[in-house]
Amino acid sequence: MTAAGLLGDIAGVGADPRRGGFSRHGFDQSELELREWFRAEAVARGLDVETDRNGTMWAWWGPPADGAVVTGSHLDSVPGGGAYDGPLGVTSALVAVDLLRARGFVPGKPLAIAVFAEEEGGRFGVACLGSRLMTGAIDPDAARRLTDPDGVTLADAVRAAGLDPAGLGPDPVAMARIGVFVELHVEQGRGLVDLGAPVGVAGSILAHGRWRFSFAGEGNHAGATLLTDRRDPMLPAAQVVLAARRAAAGIEGARATVGKVVPNPGGTNVIASTVDVWLDARAEDDFRTRAVVAEISDAARGAAEEEGCTVTVTEESYGDTVIFDPALRDDLATTLGGVPALPTGAGHDAGILAAHLPTAMLFVRNPTGISHAPAEFAEAGDCTAGAVALADVLAHLAR
Numbered sequence: 001m002t003a004a005g006l007l008g009d010i011a012g013v014g015a016d017p018r019r020g021g022f023s024r025h026g027f028d029q030s031e032l033e034l035r036e037w038f039r040a041e042a043v044a045r046g047l048d049v050e051t052d053r054n055g056t057m058w059a060w061w062g063p064p065a066d067g068a069v070v071t072g073s074h075l076d077s078v079p080g081g082g083a084y085d086g087p088l089g090v091t092s093a094l095v096a097v098d099l100l101r102a103r104g105f106v107p108g109k110p111l112a113i114a115v116f117a118e119e120e121g122g123r124f125g126v127a128c129l130g131s132r133l134m135t136g137a138i139d140p141d142a143a144r145r146l147t148d149p150d151g152v153t154l155a156d157a158v159r160a161a162g163l164d165p166a167g168l169g170p171d172p173v174a175m176a177r178i179g180v181f182v183e184l185h186v187e188q189g190r191g192l193v194d195l196g197a198p199v200g201v202a203g204s205i206l207a208h209g210r211w212r213f214s215f216a217g218e219g220n221h222a223g224a225t226l227l228t229d230r231r232d233p234m235l236p237a238a239q240v241v242l243a244a245r246r247a248a249a250g251i252e253g254a255r256a257t258v259g260k261v262v263p264n265p266g267g268t269n270v271i272a273s274t275v276d277v278w279l280d281a282r283a284e285d286d287f288r289t290r291a292v293v294a295e296i297s298d299a300a301r302g303a304a305e306e307e308g309c310t311v312t313v314t315e316e317s318y319g320d321t322v323i324f325d326p327a328l329r330d331d332l333a334t335t336l337g338g339v340p341a342l343p344t345g346a347g348h349d350a351g352i353l354a355a356h357l358p359t360a361m362l363f364v365r366n367p368t369g370i371s372h373a374p375a376e377f378a379e380a381g382d383c384t385a386g387a388v389a390l391a392d393v394l395a396h397l398a399r
């Protein structure tokens, strides 16, 4: 079976006809279905599967032990996401095991595939939730209280999935198991297309985070309320969208996005009483990222005051620039015959783990350059090249 073929096997799970693409979120029905699919695929390969207390699935080739060579990714998606972001890393890991077995490879070190929960934060709002919990990058009490759009807390969701919410949090035992982590991922830009290469290694990840702007005004009637009598929180909310583009455009390499706006109560003929606006901001370093957010926050506060509204700004998650282990990056690039190294603006569990242990990523060419959308793509041949590269890398690291 090929990596693209395995993606075809799960194409019916979490398909979202309303948004297009896939909506698979941490511990929801479709993600739980994918977990069972992964368990069956791993068991069929003779791997031993366990789920740790943060909901990370581990499939072990040989007995679990410290210092293992670990690969993997995630099975959840953004709302209406593509087929490749996450699952390609998981299917490629399974195929890499097949390739290594076919080569008669005998691991000299323990090998495992890890599948992290809620990498996109599409349900509970915090990206890389599983790896943040494991590494201690998020307070477990705050995490347990995270709430999905239906009001379900993370604590309730993990309990429903058969985990004990009290077990969420830093896991030094699981951390010690990872000697080195390599995540294969579809590229989320056109870097490899421009270089004419099917596979590359990651160099760095932009500093990035998520901020929530909560505006409060006065709910009222859209027809009966004079313009002069309004305190409409949608006006300062709109200024966040405009300020985001303006602020990012003023700083080399910065990006700022408003992808989610929730007015309450959300009626066409209703002036909203509150509006929540989520900002995703990224830049080369901490200083630039914070400068972008500060400029947008100033604009939000000014616009709120002008409209007689209030605003609170909450940092929901943040991570500084990641520079992947240069020695490991160069070692893997050489192992693969000199493939290019690329920076990325996208966040990954590998980026969270990079603060604690040697971590690397392999990217597979994406001809559309599009990601977090249904047009995300990788040619089947490039997926195979990626799985072979991953097998080569695992063989090298676990020799």
Ligand code: GLV
Pocket (backbone or CB within 6 Å): 119, 120, 127, 345, 346, 347, 348
């Ligand atoms: C996750 O994919 C992110 O970069 O937002």
Ligand code: MN
Pocket (backbone or CB within 6 Å): 078, 085, 120, 346, 372
């Ligand atoms: Mn993603």
Ligand code: MN
Pocket (backbone or CB within 6 Å): 074, 085, 086, 119, 185, 348
């Ligand atoms: Mn991903």
Ligand code: MN
Pocket (backbone or CB within 6 Å): 119, 120, 346, 347, 348, 349
């Ligand atoms: Mn990601």
